[in-house]
Amino acid sequence: MSTVSYPGPHVQEHAATGRATSRKPFSWMQLPALVYMIVLTQVPFLLALWFSIHSWNILQPELGFQFVGLTNYVTTFVGDPNFWPVLWHTVELVVGSIVIALIGGTIFALLLNRPMRGRNVLRALVTIPFLVTPSVMALIWKNLILSPSFGLVDWLLHLIGLPAVPWFSSFPMASITLIVAWEWTPFVMLVVLAGLQALPDEVIEAAKVDGASLITTFLRIILPLLRRSYEIAIVFGTILIFQTFGEIYLTTAGGPGLETNTLPYYTYRMAFNSWQIGQAAALGVIGVVLAILAARGMLRLIGGQRIDERSVEA
């Protein structure tokens, strides 16, 4: 992956001490971890591939476990009217929340990079939304903050004379996006702040002397220098936000209709509500392929040609 700087300086240094020849392609010390990861992630994935070319509904055992080739995939892409809307909702959630998190995280990083009293405490406070248990906070958002009858936001709306808004039924995806963006803003803040702290002070000072406005300084000087920080924030943020589950399950349960079904959520429902294991497995495999493609695409887009072929392999 282009954004990850391996091998680090020390591997080269170690090699330079002349013991490079004694280095091995494999070591028994990594064997337990390797076996563990293969058994618990690769074997289930291979099983998912196997299930995905079979028809298997646990609720109808009399139909058995039949080989159906690529039928499940064809059904997903062509026969299932839900698939493409679900895919679109996934894009809405992931892109929406990462964009908001990028903006919010950048604002907090810039504000908290200034010398000020209590800066460390404020930085610690801003990381809190990332640390708090997402599923628990999703219920809090739903019942204490965005509830049309007892929520803080609607109380504020009431104060200024506006009617209450049933956020999760009127704007379901926007509400979930807001919660997810809130959780991921600190992550962006931390990564961008780390980047800002690595910038030499002279760069920003020079810009100030030149009389550049705040926005110009940011767009022309800081942003290009922080490219690597943003690459990391976008790639890691996107792939992990793609996994969002509890926030959907506990606020809208995917509804109304399909509106807040994302691909992982839809996959889960296909498995544990409809018990169509073959169909769910196909959806899961498609999810893995999309995650790989998205990671590669993003790296290529933001990382230029520095892409490594092994970037993200499932």
Add this chain to the structure above:
Amino acid sequence: MIKARRQWGPTFWNVLTYILVILFIFPVIWTVLTGFKTEAAAYAPNPTLFFQPTLTEFATAFNSSFGAYLFNSLVASLVSTAIAMVLGVPAAYSMVFQMRAKASNNMLFFVLSTRFIPFAAIIVPLYLILARLQLLDNLLGLILVYTAMNLPLIIWMAHSYFMDLPVEVMESSQIDGCTTLQALLRIVVPMAAPGLVAAALLAVIFAWNDFFFAISLTYTNAPTLPLMVSAFMTNENLFLAKISALATLIIIVPVVLGIYAQKHLVRGLTAGAYR
């Protein structure tokens, strides 16, 4: 004029920062405050910041088999983190100090990719495997899955901290005639201890905060704290103060651990790509 601007400019930005930070974490502040209210106060038409605090709803939470959920959460997150450390730290050691750079890199990419697989894609096979092993709705099953979830994090963080150690460390250990295990346990681990502790704390947080595996793989025997909140709500008519008290008890753990490990968060979350 210029002097005035110099004084007022920073003050403006400072005040703005304070306000934005408070607003940003207000949902959390509000949760904690509401936890100290009575249900009647929590449902008051005009929410208030000033009220007579009470521990009633914390007591309710404690009396609603909080202990059983807490036990499951603690055991699942601590044991899975311990296993992930035992498996992951030697693996990272071998990657940094024993393996060729190319092999080591391949391993690192493999490790990274296992963490990037959407969990929903492997949940059905995992469910069926655990069912076959009689480990469904079983704490051990959850521990096994959390170990797999956190192993990549432990490996890439340990790897990243080991890379920071000076070369002389290994040379001196060779002169002293240490075995590999001695070099790892007596020299490398103590030197990288702060980073390894942070890695373990992050792993505990991720397991503690998990909802997806907990809801998919447990029912009545091994549910963890995140599952308690929704169960708690459906049983009660007035529940705002109750879920707030319970939420406060649950989120305090990752918040304290996370703030303690704050310096290491970025490295942990970005596979050591950022220091």
